[in-house]
Amino acid sequence: MIYRIDVMPAAGVTDRRGAALLKDITDLNLTGPTSARVIEVYWFKGEIDRPAIEKLAREALTDPVTEIFRVNEPTELTTSFRSVLVAHNPGVTDPIEETILKAAADLGIALEAARTGRLYILGGRFNDETLKVITHQRLLNPIVQHAVTPDSIVFGENPKYHFKLREIDLPSGDVGLCDLGKIFCLSPDEIRAVAKYYDNLGRKPIDVELETLAQSWSEHCVHKTFKAKFEFEGQTIDNLLKSTIARATKLLDKPWCLSVFVDNSGVIDFDGENAVCFKVETHNHPSAVEPYGGAATGLGGVIRDVLGTGLSARPIFNTDVFCFGEPDMKYSDLPPGALHPKRVFKGVRAGVADYGNRIGVPTINGGILFDPRYTGNPLVYCGTAGIMPAWAAKPGEQSPGDLIVLMGGRTGRDGIHGVTFSSEALSDKSTEQSFSSVQIGNPIVEKRMTEAVLQAREEKLFVRITDVGGGGLSSAVGEMGENTGARVFLDRVPLKYSGLSYSEIWISESQERMVLAVPPENLKRLLEICRGEGVEATAIGEFTGDKKLTLYYKDHLVCDLSMEFLHGGRPQLKLKASYKTSGNPEPTFPCPSRLDDDLLKLLGRWNTCSKEWVIRQYDHEVQGASVLKPLVGAKSDGPGDASIVRPVLGSKRGVIVGCGINPAYSDIDAYKMASSAIDEAIRNVIAAGGSLDQLALLDNFCWGSATEEQSLGALIKAAQACADLSLAYGTPFISGKDSLNNQFRVGEKIVSIPHTLLISAFGIMPDAEKAVTMDLKKAGDIIYVVGETKTELGGSAYFASKGFIGNNAPGVDTATSKSLYDRLAAAIEKGLVRSCHDLSEGGFGVALAEMAFAGGLGARVNLSRMPQDGSLHRDDYLLFSESNSRFIVEISPDHQRDFEMIMGSTRLNIIGEVTGAENLMIEGLGGGIVIDQSIETSKEAWQRPLKW
Incomplete structure (x- = not known):
């Protein structure tokens, strides 16, 4: 039996979502629609009767004061109204569906399946073309949604997967070999190294082996540009990261730095008994094509970085910094294939706020910048800090025989090829080509998983943990098993739906998943904890002592890779770089006699104006530890410099965080841009009551081309500035992340973002009351x-x-x-x-x-x-x-x-x-x-x- 429930505002209650939709349509400069309504739609499948479905609607889906519902009574429309019913694409995760199924089970209602949608009803006189623009600019994103038609199948059957081992023929000629490399996102030198490896083995590669190499060797996962050998200004720089930023940290050798550049986040001492960690990630390309989901999973991923640091930390606060095109950009100026900056802005803001608010972690610091060059390629930085016992600050090492346990959400097609997608430049075709590359987040699953992991940590049930992020299981298990080896049985991985191939299971980047190394004798207790928190956990294999990565699918060997080749076989990039500062026309204008208008104009610029509209939609009070919040002053609406939390509530000791970023300076001098970002981050901390005594830095480079000589020269100059100022201020870098190839291609024209460096300053305040x-x-x-x-x-x-x-x-x-x-x-x-x-x-x-x-x-x-x-x-x-x-x-x-x-x-x-x-x-x-x-x-x- 299939039921449909429509939920809508009760008579006399303002339809706020409808009003917001009408305003958004006005922002599109469209005329015609004069009214808008939004109705939530739910479909249910199961052997249930109408009283049961009405109970579910009444007790779980509606607010009895402000809403009403109808069962199997689709809204009838007159000719003066047009409607669009939007639902998720088949196979796309809808977190609400899982929540509904659990709510139904709690009410004693056995549902077989649930689907959700949203019905938009527009009144007024407008044509089909206007409706099409509204639909694609505001109502749906084709990557994850579609407009329901009478022919749509609500509960379709997922296809079955029939196993077939796919071996790849390696062409004998170099041209054909390089063409194969393009298919698997491997460079010419990389595919040549792969061909030599398999020639020595005397066999063909299997598709999942090439996929594993592509994920592990991607820019996103291995940061190969920063690790390249550069020829620059008559000198050779072998590994830019080690030569600059990491070198400065090593020279400073601060005893309070407990773990730097070796884990999912950087860790420093907090009070001797506890340690705190911090990581800032980027999720740029996914947010460009699906702003809500891309940004939400960016935050979800960095929260898992903290959860997967050492032997796990409890998240204590989030930060975010966004860079967008200008919101008032004319639609006629929008590049083909790009989403409008205002739509990206609103979607990103909602994604980060919804995820952080629902998981119960306060968002306390950040910034928003605008530049036309971010149109088509926005930047979305998400950061999370955590606290852990000092004994848990460093990961252990698994032993042969320890189990590989996959915990959290199920695996689907969302996020497949996400890291290779994120490592390439965007184009006007990216939206069409990235249907499976954007992950879908579920903060409730992550919250439950967090509680389970922290309980397991306290009982010391696992010896190592990492998150399943970029590259999926291929990177998570591949990295954990580097020094031992790993054997995985892919058919044991819990799936969201049937039909996934062994390769898709292995490289999927479905969210809310962690991998743990668990001694066999601890598995039973770990599973008990997970059941208590409503979290799925499955032993999918074991760590070995053979230093091989072997994968099986229903007793078929589908991967047999040497860990030595996987982690050490990638040829080092060799790059040329050059740099000169920009020569811009020098301003020539007289000084105005009065500057009132100039001040008001500066206060109202996109980059300088109040960001209160965004900040108010974050919860920065949850957990009750916030001392200094983002907005301060007589009416709590002034722009604070830095934020402070007190993670141990019985202690005055606090954690202070600030950030620095100004890409406008990179149009002149990349060294000065980076220096200014560091100085600003430190100034913000000092202004709020912090000091240099125990202050650490994090870098996040977002750059344009990873091959153009001037772009690479600017990258080197910025990295050198980071090292110089780190040493001068005694502030070590403890973590970082780079995102390259932030370019948007339209035909032959390439628009690159301004070189953008975010610096986050993260330190300890002995007495937070002195803020x-x-x-x-x-x-x-x-x-x-x-x-x-x-x-x-x-x-x-x-x-x-x-x-x-x-x-x-x-x-x-x-x-x-x-x-x-x-x-x-x-x-x-x-x-x-x-x-x-x-x-x-x-x-x-x-x-x-x-x-x-x-x-x-x-x-x-x-x-x-x-x-x-x-x-x-x-x-x-x-x-x-x-x-x-x-x-x-x-x-x-x-x-x-x-x-x-x-x-x-x-x-x-x-x-x-x-x-x-x-x-x-x-x-x-x-x-x-x-x-x-x-x-x-x-x-x-x-x-x-x-x-x-």
Whole structure:
């Protein structure tokens, strides 16, 4: 028996989703639709009667106050209405279906299957073409969804798989061999190495063996560009990562760094008894073609990185940074095959928020940037931190005979070839070609799995753990078994549906899965814990002592690879790189006599404006450990610099996190761009009350071409900057990730993203109660500028607002800035600082306005008192320079002497005072007023762009 239930708002209740849909249609610049309704649709299959199905609808699917339901009564439409019923494609995971089946079972209702859909009803006068645009731009994504027609089969049968071993013929000629390499995403040198390996074995490769090599050798998994041998500026760089970033960490040799660059995340000491870890990942390509699912699984994946670090950590907070095309981009300018930036923005935001909120991990820090070059290739950075007992900070080593246990979600076709898809450039055909490459997430499964893993850790039931991420089981088991060997029986892997081949099972990147090495005597207890949490766990094989990867499917040997070749047989890339800084036209425009409009324009720029619309949709209170949240101030709507959590609730000790990113500087100088990102991340931490004493860094490189010489030269310069500043500040890198080939191809035209480096700073605060926020606190307080202002407006928001880039990007003088940071941290620790805010995008003008309207207080300052190097003779340049290593600091007059004594020889000056006038008054170099603006007007300009 099949039933259909429609759930809709009750009479008199506003259809909020319908109203939001109508607004989105308006944003598409479409006319015609005048009304919109959204109805949830459910189909059920099973030997059940109508009373049972009504009980399910009443108790599990509807809110009795605001909703009503109908059983087997599809909504009838008049001729003035059009409708589209959207459902998931066959084989695509729908997390709601699993939840419904469990809810039905809890109610004593035995369902055989469930499906979900959403019915959109539009009223008004519009043609078929308009409906088609609405459908494909707003109602569905063809990668995971389809429009239901009368001919659609709701409960179709999954095809059966009939085993057939697929051996691959290796062409004798080099051209044919290279063509085969393209099919399996292997470079010419790689496929030649593969051919030599099999020639020595005297047999043909099996398809799953080539798939395993392709996944394990992909850019995404092995980061082969960073490990390449570069010829650059007359020198040879053998392994860029080891030569720069990892080398700096090794030279610093901090005893509180417990595990770096060897696990799923970096681990540092927290309090001697506990350790904390942090990882930031990217999920760019999947988010470009399926924003909601791509972003959600990006966050789900990095949460599993933390869960799979050492012997498992409990997630304590999330971070995210997004880079999009501009939301007001004209649809006529949209490249073919690309989704509109606003749709990507909304989908990514919803995916990350839904996953984090549902799994119960607070999202506490991040940022959002916009640039037209991210259209078609958005960047989605997701980070997670965790805490674990100190004894669990490092993984153990499995022994031959230990079982390979697969835990969590079932395996399907979603995510197949995900890492090879993520390693290539995008094009106008990517949406059509990536139907199986985007994973579908289920945060409830991951939450249950997390609880099961942590219980098993406490009982020490496993000796090693890793997540099943990029490359699926091929990477997870392949990496774990490198030093021992592994034997896997693929027909034991639990599947979402029948019909998967042995190769698909092995390389699927279906989400919410972990692999554990479990001594046989512990399996029974582990399975008991999993049953108690409603988590599926299956022993799918064992670790061996033969250093081979052998796979079986129903007693058929389908893979027999040497671990030595799998992990050491990839030929090292040999690349040429060159670099020169950009030469841009130097800006030539007079300094305006008044700068009120310029300040308001900067406050309202996409990159500078309030991101409150996004932040409010995250839960940053869950777990009850948040000390400093993303929004601060009198009305909790000011932009905080860094965030702090207290993961051990009985302790004052905290974890502080901040980030730095400004790709605009890469249009001038990649070294300065990277230096500025590091300095900004550290400034954010210092401004909130942190210090350099136990501060670690994470790098996330998102680059364009991985072959073009200038692009590679920029990558080298940025990596060198990371090493130099790491050593100068004593801040080791503990983890990182790169994502290359972030390009979008339309025909012969290639649009590359700006070279983008995200730096995350992650440290320990001995006393989180000494945190400082950025909002002005009290009229009569003194306002200092700490740090020197220079003529460094290249890549600045101010130059961009005038249509220029410039050439003098901000640099970093680490010799003076380290002392500044140490002294300012000491002043904050002693309680001398009332508020502190770092100066970054938009410079002093934007930072001061933010402090004023966040605190609901005014300020009067004089630009002639600005500490500077003597090169600035224009009010606008003083106001909007983006020189690094600078802060605005609010001090009580009672603390002036003590503050200046601690700051010593640091460049600083009293520039003005806090007032109760609720306006911003700024005097220029000549003594005249250059800005007289109410803080209410400033705040409105800042909040207006993203008041969606």
